[in-house]
Amino acid sequence: MMAVAAAQKNREMFAIKKSYSIENGYPARRRSLVDDARFETLVVKQTKQSVLEEARQRSNDSHTESNAVPAVQQAIIQTQKSVEDKIEEIKTAEPIVKEPLPEPAVAEPAVQPKSAPQVNGKDAGLTEEEVILQNSMADDEEAEAAVQRASIVLRLKEGMGSLARILKTIENFHGTVVHLESRPGKTPPSQFDVLVKVDMTKQALLLLIRSLRQSAALAGVTLLADNSQSVKDPWFPKHARDLDNCNHLMTKYEPDLDMNHPGFADKEYRARRKMIADIAFAYKYGDPIPHIDYTETEVATWNMVYKNVKELMPKHFCSEYQQVFALLEEENIFGPNHIPQLQAMSDFLCRHTGFTLRPAAGLLTARDFLASLAFRVFQSTQYVRHTKTPFHTPEPDCIHELLGHMPLLADPSFAQFSQEIGLASLGASDEEIEKLSTVYWFTVEFGLCKENGEVKAYGAGLLSAYGELQHAISDKPEHRPFDPQVTAVQPYQDQEYQPIYYVAESFEDAKEKFRRWVATMSRPYEVRYNPHTQRIEILDSVARLDNLMGQLNLEMLHLNTALNKLKSKSV
Numbered sequence: 134m135m136a137v138a139a140a141q142k143n144r145e146m147f148a149i150k151k152s153y154s155i156e157n158g159y160p161a162r163r164r165s166l167v168d169d170a171r172f173e174t175l176v177v178k179q180t181k182q183s184v185l186e187e188a189r190q191r192s193n194d195s196h197t198e199s200n201a202v203p204a205v206q207q208a209i210i211q212t213q214k215s216v217e218d219k220i221e222e223i224k225t226a227e228p229i230v231k232e233p234l235p236e237p238a239v240a241e242p243a244v245q246p247k248s249a250p251q252v253n254g255k256d257a258g259l260t261e262e263e264v265i266l267q268n269s270m271a272d273d274e275e276a277e278a279a280v281q282r283a284s285i286v287l288r289l290k291e292g293m294g295s296l297a298r299i300l301k302t303i304e305n306f307h308g309t310v311v312h313l314e315s316r317p318g319k320t321p322p323s324q325f326d327v328l329v330k331v332d333m334t335k336q337a338l339l340l341l342i343r344s345l346r347q348s349a350a351l352a353g354v355t356l357l358a359d360n361s362q363s364v365k366d367p368w369f370p371k372h373a374r375d376l377d378n379c380n381h382l383m384t385k386y387e388p389d390l391d392m393n394h395p396g397f398a399d400k401e402y403r404a405r406r407k408m409i410a411d412i413a414f415a416y417k418y419g420d421p422i423p424h425i426d427y428t429e430t431e432v433a434t435w436n437m438v439y440k441n442v443k444e445l446m447p448k449h450f451c452s453e454y455q456q457v458f459a460l461l462e463e464e465n466i467f468g469p470n471h472i473p474q475l476q477a478m479s480d481f482l483c484r485h486t487g488f489t490l491r492p493a494a495g496l497l498t499a500r501d502f503l504a505s506l507a508f509r510v511f512q513s514t515q516y517v518r519h520t521k522t523p524f525h526t527p528e529p530d531c532i533h534e535l536l537g538h539m540p541l542l543a544d545p546s547f548a549q550f551s552q553e554i555g556l557a558s559l560g561a562s563d564e565e566i567e568k569l570s571t572v573y574w575f576t577v578e579f580g581l582c583k584e585n586g587e588v589k590a591y592g593a594g595l596l597s598a599y600g601e602l603q604h605a606i607s608d609k610p611e612h613r614p615f616d617p618q619v620t621a622v623q624p625y626q627d628q629e630y631q632p633i634y635y636v637a638e639s640f641e642d643a644k645e646k647f648r649r650w651v652a653t654m655s656r657p658y659e660v661r662y663n664p665h666t667q668r669i670e671i672l673d674s675v676a677r678l679d680n681l682m683g684q685l686n687l688e689m690l691h692l693n694t695a696l697n698k699l700k701s702k703s704v
């Protein structure tokens with residue numbers, strides 16, 4: 134539980150906390166998952182910077198507030214004083230601490246070990262890795278005392294002569310050096326850069342780094358985030374219930390905030406939106422999705438779009454969409470005069486592909502939205518667009534979700550493709566999230582595919598937007614074959630119709646290409662979804678691969694048996 138709490142805290146620390154409204158300078162007028170992701174990257178960077186600044190400030194404050202320290206912290210302060218005494222020694226006599234230190238104190242989470250941030254005019258404050266380390270200690274007392282491996286790069290100003298003293302210092306901090314390598318310094322005044330891997334407790338590590346920073350013999354000390362420090366890895370949901378935490382909203386199109394929103398001046402509409410949004414905020418994993426009594430006005434808006442879709446469908450929509458649409462009408466989930474309830478739709482999807490729905494209060498951040506797809510969960514809005522603009526909405530609404538997305542989520546091949554995008558997003562870097570969002574944009578939202586020599590639409594943004602659909606299938610835009618590597622970096626048009634659309638040979642072909650491209654991404658491990666446990670399995674050890682191999686062998690056995698039975702029937 135401690136580790137979960139620590140991961141949650143880390144996520145909160147670097148998660149998007151700001152309101153993504155136009156007030157934050159986001160200029161776009163139309164929904165775009167890609168721009169959302171780019172904007173998100175920018176704000177995450179800003180947030181990280183402010184977290185680091187805060188931590189530095191706290192470090193400085195703790196340095197100046199030592200007189201007011203509560204009695205319970207005196208023991209810790211004593212230890213810190215010892216460290217500072219050593220630091221003083223470093224400054225005046227020898228460059229490196231010589232005397233053994235007392236056992237590292239048991240730190241009170243709120244207490245920041247002292248640091249002297251300015252050395253030789255340089256900022257010797259906390260790095261991002263150190264802030265994470267420090268916060269993980271505060272969140273997890275067990276982890277604080279556990280010995281872990283860390284990599285530190287030391288930039289030696291005075292040649293290799295000072296290395297012996299540095300190693301002695303590490304020993305004094307109860308660290309064990311397990312690996313050492315050096316190379317000529319890359320930038321002056323460093324003569325040599327030395328990589329040291331040490332085994333030591335987190336607390337001692339922080340004290341050691343701060344101590345080394347004071348050394349005149351060193352031009353720099355950097356704590357690397359390597360594989361052994363999982364605290365640096367981005368948090369992602371491991372179980373379907375973790376999606377309760379994946380509801381960060383982009384509020385830039387909220388009718389309360391965006392003057393251009395058709396509902397901005399409509400008090401009644403805004404109250405309705407708030408009521409439906411509150412349902413999503415209160416929703417927890419395992420709850421049934423609450424029923425909404427849609428008003429006559431809302432049903433009338435649905436009716437207009439529904440008729441439009443029915444008219445366009447036979448000629449322009451892919452056959453997979455049409456098949457599921459017919460099924461939905463058969464089961465009376467789809468019909469012109471009622472808006473389907475999300476729970477009924479979720480049950481339908483679950484029966485066909487295992488996809489389920491969760492209510493979303495609005496436009497989610499790209500990372501949260503994509504992560505839910507990994508669990509075959511689609512986060513769907515439940516409100517209806519403003520009646521003033523029945524054929525256009527600046528944000529997703531349930532008409533777009535239901536008519537645009539849902540039918541294809543019931544198609545096994547498309548469902549698999551959607552899940553693959555989601556799985557690829559787990560643990561991805563911000564830049565990779567942007568690329569995945571771009572791929573999502575040009576496929577799930579605006580994708581075209583070939584069918585009997587003709588180009589058909591399968592993207593939800595096209596299926597629910599008459600104007601863009603006509604443009605997409607005309608000879609005005611360029612049609613290019615879907616290639617994830619190229620598509621992922623394709624700039625797209627935000628204000629007008631796209632000048633380029635990507636055409637997939639089939640969903641199977643798109644999946645195959647996508648898988649090959651995803652394999653080149655930076656994540657150092659593979660993940661898979663276990664539908665029985667609703668858990669993401671990280672395939673990063675021989676034991677886990679062994680487990681998977683056992684399951685695959687069983688599947689192969691079923692396949693072989695089935696083939697043999699077929700053969701014996703045909704003889």
Ligand SMILES: [Fe+2]
Pocket residue numbers: 529533537538578593594
């Ligand atoms: Fe969409």
